[in-house]
Every structure is written in C-alpha cells, then in structure tokens.
Amino acid sequence: MINQRRLFTEKYPEKSHIIDGRKWGIIKAGSSGPRLLLIPGTLGRADIFWQQIEALATRAQVLSVTYPATHDLAQWADDIANILDAEGIARTTISGSSLGGYLAQYFAAKYPDRIDGLIAANTLSSVEDLAQKPPYSTDIINVPIDQLRAGFLTGLKARAQPAQEYQLLTEMLIAEVEGLIPEVNLKARLLALKYAPAIPPVVIAREKVIVIESADDPLIIPAVQDGVRSFLSPSITYRFKQGGHFPYVVRPIAYLSILEECLGLDITGDDWGRGEVREL
Numbered sequence: 001m002i003n004q005r006r007l008f009t010e011k012y013p014e015k016s017h018i019i020d021g022r023k024w025g026i027i028k029a030g031s032s033g034p035r036l037l038l039i040p041g042t043l044g045r046a047d048i049f050w051q052q053i054e055a056l057a058t059r060a061q062v063l064s065v066t067y068p069a070t071h072d073l074a075q076w077a078d079d080i081a082n083i084l085d086a087e088g089i090a091r092t093t094i095s096g097s098s099l100g101g102y103l104a105q106y107f108a109a110k111y112p113d114r115i116d117g118l119i120a121a122n123t124l125s126s127v128e129d130l131a132q133k134p135p136y137s138t139d140i141i142n143v144p145i146d147q148l149r150a151g152f153l154t155g156l157k158a159r160a161q162p163a164q165e166y167q168l169l170t171e172m173l174i175a176e177v178e179g180l181i182p183e184v185n186l187k188a189r190l191l192a193l194k195y196a197p198a199i200p201p202v203v204i205a206r207e208k209v210i211v212i213e214s215a216d217d218p219l220i221i222p223a224v225q226d227g228v229r230s231f232l233s234p235s236i237t238y239r240f241k242q243g244g245h246f247p248y249v250v251r252p253i254a255y256l257s258i259l260e261e262c263l264g265l266d267i268t269g270d271d272w273g274r275g276e277v278r279e280l
Contacts, residue, residue, distance in 0.1 A: 005172070009049035012057075017086065019079050025066030026083065035089055035116070037080070038064040041098025041245075042189045043152070043176045051252035052259055059265055061086060069181045069184040071191035075106045084114065089279060093262060097212075098219070098245065099193050102127070105232070109200040112256040117230075117262050118204060119177040120213035122245050124224050125231035128280035136194040145183040148190075152177045152249045161244075169249050202232060209234040210262055211257075214243035237277045254280045 014025040027046040038049045046064040047053075052061050065083065066074070080103075083094065093116045096104030101123025106116045109230045127227065130136050135143075135151055156173050177186070202209070211234040213225045229237060238258050240247045248255040258280075 005047060007049050008054055010046065011054065012047070012050075012119045014046050017083055019082050022068035022070050022075075022079060024068050024079060024083060027053065027064045027265055028062070028087070029053050030059070030061045034265070035061045035092040036063070036259065036263060037089075037092045037094045038062065038086070039080075039094070039096035039100030039103055040064075041100055041122070042186075042193070043173050043181065044097070044100075044137070045176075045181070046106060051247060052248060052256050054264075055256050056259065056265075060263055061089075062104075063089070063092070065172045067185065067186050067189055067192075069182070071188040071195065073103060073106060073192045073196045074110075076103055077110050080107055081111055081114065087266040090114065091116045093119065094122065095119035095259065095262075096123065097248065099119040099122050099189055100194060101238050102196060102199070105199045106197070107201060108204055110200045112202070115204050115208065117260055118202065118258075119209065119210045119212060120228060120232060120234075122214060122220050122247065123218055123228060124220060125199060125228045135243070140190050140194065140267060145186070148186070149177050159244075166244065166250055169244075169246055172249070173246075186223045199231070206233050207235045210258070211237045212240075212246050212247065212258060213237065214240040214245065214247055216240075216242055216246050237275070238280060239277055240280050251280065 002161060007020060012027050012029055014027050017024045017026050025046050040046065040048045045066040049064050053064060056062050061198045091114050094104045094107060101120045104118060105120055105125060108115045148162065156170055209232050211228055211232060240251055257266065
C-alpha cells in the first residue's frame with residue numbers, strides 16, 4: 001500500500017497553488033469527463049485518495065487538495081473557489097472526508113451554484129461540542145507537538161485492527177503524524193475544525209447530496225452520523241459495515257464504486273430514492 005502510494009506520487013506529483021501567501025497543494029489527473037474535487041481529513045494530504053484518483057484518471061477530471069498552514073475554514077472555502085477558477089472549473093462534484101467533509105458542506109452552502117454533487121463522508125455537520133473533546137479541548141497552539149503527536153499515535157495504535165489493510169493504514173497514518181504533515185499544518189487543521197463556523201443551510205437539490213459513513217467508525221459515532229443525515233437529508237447514504245474512518249483506503253474498490261455512481265460513470269444505472277441507505 002505504501003509503495004503503491006509512493007509510485008502514485010511519482011506519477012502525479014503535488015503542485016502548489018498560492019493564494020495571498022496560503023500554500024495549497026494540488027494533484028490533478030484526467031482531462032475529460034465529469035469533474036471531481038477531493039478534500040482529505042486531518043491526517044491526509046492530496047495523495048491519500050491515490051487509489052480512487054488513479055482509477056478515475058481516464059474517465060474523469062479529478063482535483064485533490066492539501067490544506068495550507070492556516071486555520072480559517074471560511075477562508076479555505078473561498079480559496080477552493082479561487083482554485084476552481086484558476087483551473088477553469090465552473091462546477092464540480094465535491095467529496096470531502098472528515099475535516100474535508102465539513103469543509104465540503106460549508107463550500108456547498110456558500111457556493112451552491114458551483115456544485116454538481118456533494119459527498120459528505122465520515123464527517124460531522126456541527127462543531128458545537130467539539131471544543132470539549134480532546135485534542136480540541138487542549139491549547140492546540142501552545143501544546144508541545146510531541147505531546148500532540150503522542151496522542152494521535154496512542155489513538156491510532158489502540159484502534160488498529162488485525163486485518164492487513166488496517167495494519168497498513170495504521171502504518172501510513174503514523175508516518176503522516178510523525179512528520180509527513182508538518183507541525184504547523186497539523187495544528188492548523190485541528191484549529192480549523194475547533195473554530196469552524198457553523199454550516200449555513202445547504203440549499204442544493206437533495207438528489208445531489210450523498211452521505212458516506214461507517215458502522216465501525218471510531219471517530220464519528222452514531223449520534224454524529226444521525227446529525228449529518230438529519231442536516232443534509234441526503235438522497236442516498238452509503239454505509240460501510242467495515243471501513244473505519246478511512247474507507248477509501250481500506251475499502252478502495254467499494255469506495256470507487258460510490259464515486260463512479262455519483263459521477264454518472266456507473267454502468268449498472270441503479271436508481272435510488274431519496275433517503276435510501278445502501279450497505280457495503
């Protein structure tokens with residue numbers, strides 16, 4: 001898995017997009033077909049979706065981003081609009097996971113005319129109580145980075161599962177925590193969610209809204225999942241029985257099938273009604 005990701009980054013290197021000093025990372029793949037914007041979670045960079053990007057590159061125009069070292073989530077949404085403008089993209093399907101899922105919802109609420117579809121994955125729709133929970137309850141700016149990283153590592157190792165794909169995921173995330181994501185960026189991501197503005201109403205058509213969740217997600221508990229579905233009223237909820245917080249890594253083929261269906265690339269043409277739940 002790690003070697004596959006390394007080979008992917010050699011083929012699709014991340015490039016910089018700078019907006020008023022804020023350095024975003026961007027990976028682009030594909031030159032025709034429907035457009036898809038991918039936004040990672042706290043422990044991810046643009047290449048964390050390597051399996052889906054590579055599989056879609058011949059059929060879609062895919063853009064994946066890495067966050068800058070700032071923590072104004074509302075500003076991030078405006079930056080995403082700037083990036084789309086620079087790439088000549090008027091409208092796109094936007095898919096975000098965890099922190100990226102919150103940003104994707106906020107962007108869709110603020111820029112509904114730029115949305116072909118919204119995929120909110122393994123995420124939350126309210127940060128009202130988040131500041132009471134670690135690591136958000138800590139003084140993120142001043143806490144020693146070693147202490148912050150130790151907390152992440154303890155959690156990752158405690159939640160590790162024996163299946164090989166979970167073990168490889170844990171190894172990959174540990175590498176992210178131990179330095180692939182620099183201190184300033186790691187803290188910025190935590191601060192962005194801790195101080196995130198409330199998401200305004202998402203006014204796009206419900207048939208354009210998809211939710212992805214995992215029954216075994218250790219971070220997004222059932223009550224939070226219920227809150228996302230209540231807030232978004234999605235046309236379809238895809239629920240992984242086993243996928244954890246990173247189903248796009250441990251269940252890449254099934255996750256790809258969701259993206260294919262949302263982008264109109266699914267050859268089965270299944271018709272799902274509003275509020276349907278599909279278990280994977």
